[in-house]
Amino acid sequence: MTAAATVSGIGRPRLGKALPGAVWALLLLTPAFVSLASVSFYPIINGLYLSFTNTSLITQENEFSGFSNYVQLWGDAQFWNAWWHTMWFTTASTILETVIGLGMALILCEAFKGRGLVRAAMLVPWAMPTVVTSKMFGWLFDGQNGIINYILLHAGLIDQNVNWYGSPDTAMTTIIIADVWKTTPFMALLLLTGLQTVPNSLIEAARMDGAKGWITFWYIRLPLLMPTLLIAGLFRALDAFRVFDLVYVLTGGGPADSTETLSTLSYKVLFSTLQFGYGSAVSTAMFVTEGIIALAFCLYLIRQIRRAQ
């Protein structure tokens, strides 16, 4: 790689016996490169190759089969079903998390008693293993004895127990709620650090001129926060797009495939049917979709930043 291409200043002649800096740089970067190359880059390329073969661990075949996997994928209703679910999940959870996160950040921006405690509590959902979150929501939203049903029933918001993740109508919503619960507080903490870089003098000046709270928010804080908001949104969207643990543990993609996402579908094709060729085509299609999302976001971000200047 280019890592060791040029190094200057460090390899002084006085230390003639020691290795020159360029060699050191290469040496120190090698372990990281080897690790990432073998565990991230190699599998991506190998997966791309596998997607053009009929590799199966059952029939023990692994011959080149051209685009046949992709042709099959194009006509595969299950794939498109999972694709739409994933897009819906990504869009809904990213928007909710960004908007609610912004609301939380605006509150945390103010000084109040017990702010440290609230901020600390917000790390709890983030630190918890996703599998635990998934099981926890399984219990909270349980169709029979779940506390959520109990509360809603007693508040008069529903007249009978809702079978949250056991019914195709509400299962995806339950998963979105669980994801929003887990990731919003952290999103808020990220946005808070962004908000705190907005100079107070600007807001004070606007207040002096008689601007109301929401005007200072809309015309000063929000535009200045935009880059942070978009980048945080991008990271969140890419992460939401890969959702696996939450779905796999809570519903396993069911009921009636109503929560099947691209990750759970790939996993099933790979490890239940052991069709590594076709499974790789699914995951490659997913990688491509994710790349397009990232690209679209980046282009939008660049335009926003240009316009702000």
Place this chain on the structure above:
Amino acid sequence: MNDTRSPLQTIVIYLGALLILVWSGGPFLWQFSTSFQLDKALTSGSPSLIPAPLTLEHYYNAFVEKQLHRYVWNSLVVSLATTFLCLFVGSLAAFALSRLNVKGRFGILMVILSVSMFPQIALVGPLYLVATNLGLLDTYTALIITYLALGLPLVTWVLFGYFETLPREIDEAARMDGVSIPGLLWHIILPMSLPSLVTTGLLAFITAWNEFLFALAFTSNIDRQTIPVGIANFTNLYYVPWGDIAAASAVVTVPLIVLVLFFQRHIVEGLTQGGIKE
């Protein structure tokens, strides 16, 4: 700024704060309370946050019947090994990028960061084949090697950011005194970076402790399975043992929460540096 606030605004702020607190802490508090309640009480139709009578039955089930401690041990081995490897490899790379005037270092950093955006499901198939061929299925090694690569981007990025804040005059002085390049890292930079090492170490630990997909694919028995796989498989034949699950959740989550609360300030600082600031 307090004096400019109307009573209404104050109420909104405190109400909002209370909502955030309930949002963040409520569900786990309920889970924690569940772990101490009898199955009878849980299905009685009138839930109560205070367990009465209090029972340790679910903890007994989790450890004795489901052998939770074996999963905990596997997770500890894998996560600790991952943490140390991540810190070692990550600090070498971050040091080289920060101090050795590597050309195109921001390009390299961007590539390293973008790796963490790859969908893991696209990696798991090919890696499974490699692990099979090398006889690494059902080993700690396969998990540790994988988790190293998963944690490395963030660790490198955050450490790089921290190293950049250390004044370069120190290196100059050390170099004048004839300190070698590895000596500079080991004797000078690393001791000054302890707070950052603790934070990044914790992040790497959490990544490995919570990881599910690769553990699910690479391990098939309790000798090597980690906690997330163990808890995902916590089911009884005829009903879902919510109490046992709650007990296991508490056991694996409470230590993590304590650690995170202890280091909270550093975590948010570290992650913002890694994820958001340009």
